[in-house]
Amino acid sequence: MTLLSLNQISKSFGGIHALQDVSFDLNKGDIVGLVGDNGAGKSTLIKILAGAHDPSSGQVILEGQAQTLSPPANAQGLGIETVYQDLSMIGAFTAAENFFLGRELALGRGPALFRLIRRKTMLDTAVSGLEELHIDIPGVRSKPVERMSGGQRQLVAIARGAFWGSKMLLLDEPTAALGVRESKEVLNLITRLSARGLTIVMVTHNLEHLWSVCNRVVVMRRGRKAADMPSASTNMEDVVAYITGAKEGLQGRALELTS
Amino acid sequence: MHVLGTYGTILVLILMVVVFSAIQPDTFATVGNFRNILNDMAIGTIVAAGLTVPLVCGDFDLSIGYVASFSGILMVGLLSANQLPIPVAMLIVVGIGMLIGIVNGVIVSKIGVNAFIATLGTGTVVVGLNYAYSGGIPLQLTHSTDFTGLAIGRFLGIPHLAIIMVVVLGVLWVILNRTVQGQHIRAIGVSAESSRRAGVAVDRSRIVAFAIASTCAAIGGVLMASNLGSGQVTAGDGFMLTSFSAAFLGSAALREGQFHIVGTLIGVLTVAVGNNGLAMIGAPIFTQYLFAGCLLVLAVALGGIGRRYGRG
Numbered sequence A: 001m002t003l004l005s006l007n008q009i010s011k012s013f014g015g016i017h018a019l020q021d022v023s024f025d026l027n028k029g030d031i032v033g034l035v036g037d038n039g040a041g042k043s044t045l046i047k048i049l050a051g052a053h054d055p056s057s058g059q060v061i062l063e064g065q066a067q068t069l070s071p072p073a074n075a076q077g078l079g080i081e082t083v084y085q086d087l088s089m090i091g092a093f094t095a096a097e098n099f100f101l102g103r104e105l106a107l108g109r110g111p112a113l114f115r116l117i118r119r120k121t122m123l124d125t126a127v128s129g130l131e132e133l134h135i136d137i138p139g140v141r142s143k144p145v146e147r148m149s150g151g152q153r154q155l156v157a158i159a160r161g162a163f164w165g166s167k168m169l170l171l172d173e174p175t176a177a178l179g180v181r182e183s184k185e186v187l188n189l190i191t192r193l194s195a196r197g198l199t200i201v202m203v204t205h206n207l208e209h210l211w212s213v214c215n216r217v218v219v220m221r222r223g224r225k226a227a228d229m230p231s232a233s234t235n236m237e238d239v240v241a242y243i244t245g246a247k248e249g250l251q252g253r254a255l256e257l258t259s
Numbered sequence B: 001m002h003v004l005g006t007y008g009t010i011l012v013l014i015l016m017v018v019v020f021s022a023i024q025p026d027t028f029a030t031v032g033n034f035r036n037i038l039n040d041m042a043i044g045t046i047v048a049a050g051l052t053v054p055l056v057c058g059d060f061d062l063s064i065g066y067v068a069s070f071s072g073i074l075m076v077g078l079l080s081a082n083q084l085p086i087p088v089a090m091l092i093v094v095g096i097g098m099l100i101g102i103v104n105g106v107i108v109s110k111i112g113v114n115a116f117i118a119t120l121g122t123g124t125v126v127v128g129l130n131y132a133y134s135g136g137i138p139l140q141l142t143h144s145t146d147f148t149g150l151a152i153g154r155f156l157g158i159p160h161l162a163i164i165m166v167v168v169l170g171v172l173w174v175i176l177n178r179t180v181q182g183q184h185i186r187a188i189g190v191s192a193e194s195s196r197r198a199g200v201a202v203d204r205s206r207i208v209a210f211a212i213a214s215t216c217a218a219i220g221g222v223l224m225a226s227n228l229g230s231g232q233v234t235a236g237d238g239f240m241l242t243s244f245s246a247a248f249l250g251s252a253a254l255r256e257g258q259f260h261i262v263g264t265l266i267g268v269l270t271v272a273v274g275n276n277g278l279a280m281i282g283a284p285i286f287t288q289y290l291f292a293g294c295l296l297v298l299a300v301a302l303g304g305i306g307r308r309y310g311r312g
């Protein structure tokens, strides 16, 4: 069943075409691996799905309805959560505070100015949220995340996404800069989250990580979709060939013929 | 270095209290003198504490001094020329202050003008409004002369100004540390983009922060008018510099290189105690400026060190 479709999504920054006419369908339960060279447009695509960027043109259809995903609070409201490549948490805040940033549990109604934070309840909820995902990190209540290790921070960020996301979780290079053991932990968590019904899009440069969890591969090249295949019916050499351009997608070839 | 960056300002404060008390036990270390210090610093503290809110959010506000001046003039004008009841006049003045803050916030967040330039611009416009309203001439309080009782009276021996200061500080502390809005303002101060991505209404929060600063500046202006018993055209202008000094001094108190309400209070208190003590021992006026200026540079340098080494 199709959860979300992208129709001819383009995004430019000034003269740079970061994305051009990208279309694909995400099925419920997919774990999609999004790969491509540096600057291929992976993060831009993630940010469009996250509502952090408005597409320059094109359409996003979620469960049959055209939706505007930006600003991020909109996408979040629709059940889409994101772990960004950078700037995903407030370093000076604790894991618990980051968990609830933008969605604080509070007493009272009305403007944010008059709502008192329920610190204790937020702490307890964040701790039990992490426990439920079998993530064991010391100092969730008191340690600023900037003092955690990269792996711990990544687990907290993913757990936050899992805690709030009801439909989709977008992960931009969740295993970058992580050691072997930490990567394994993150990949395990991704598999568990998928089993709970979340649809996942994961950007990675590590094809082994991709093969260990993803059921589909989407290859980006120079802002266009170069390939989109079930991971069972392809192999690493093929994917690498699409990434480098040694092998070209239909779209690319058609374009080259016309130009 | 870490200790100095975090506790530097407080150490200076304690040191001064000890030294001045030792030199002048009969004049400096008295309840009466302490009451004087509190009374003298109250209005400046209110304006500085208000400024602290946009500073926490990462924004400068250069208009607060001019807003305070204009508010004082307008207050006296509304009472004397228009003969409005005191509460009504106060509501109008503080409301206009808040409105100026909202305008600041909209220009900075929605239009994207650098806060430094935007508030310099609005501040200058406010000076223009001030002169348009007053003609550049001080206004005398001709009606509602009991308005002076607001700032000058005492309650159970405590100056009204000190009580109002404590209330404003308390409210601002609760806003920054215990409300959803405060949590958002502090998050934006660390990273506006991360906050936006987390779903925080960044623009609205910045507008609220500017509105709070400007509202406090207006309250300061009203109290100043009450204290002076008249409207002086430029009486509040100096609050801009003293407020920034206090807030930066306070950033080297208790928390490594961060702005916060208690820090700002300590900042104002340090300068006030220094000036008072220097006057008590008979030091010439110029020493007060030397002291305040050197202290500021030193504290911020140390606070910066605290900020850099504190993260390790």
Ligand SMILES: Nc1ncnc2c1ncn2[C@@H]1O[C@H](COP(=O)(O)OP(=O)(O)OP(=O)(O)O)[C@@H](O)[C@H]1O
Residues within 6 Å of the ligand: A013, A016, A017, A018, A036, A037, A038, A039, A040, A041, A042, A043, A044, A045, A085
């Ligand atoms: N905010 C921006 N302003 C201008 N150009 C941008 C912006 N964001 C991305 N780009 C440009 O868009 C293109 C795609 O960038 P994107 O970040 O999506 O690449 P990526 O595939 O995620 O690369 P990486 O693997 O290095 O993370 C690049 O040329 C980049 O310079």
Ligand SMILES: [Mg+2]
Residues within 6 Å of the ligand: A042, A043, A044, A085, A172
């Ligand atoms: Mg990227």
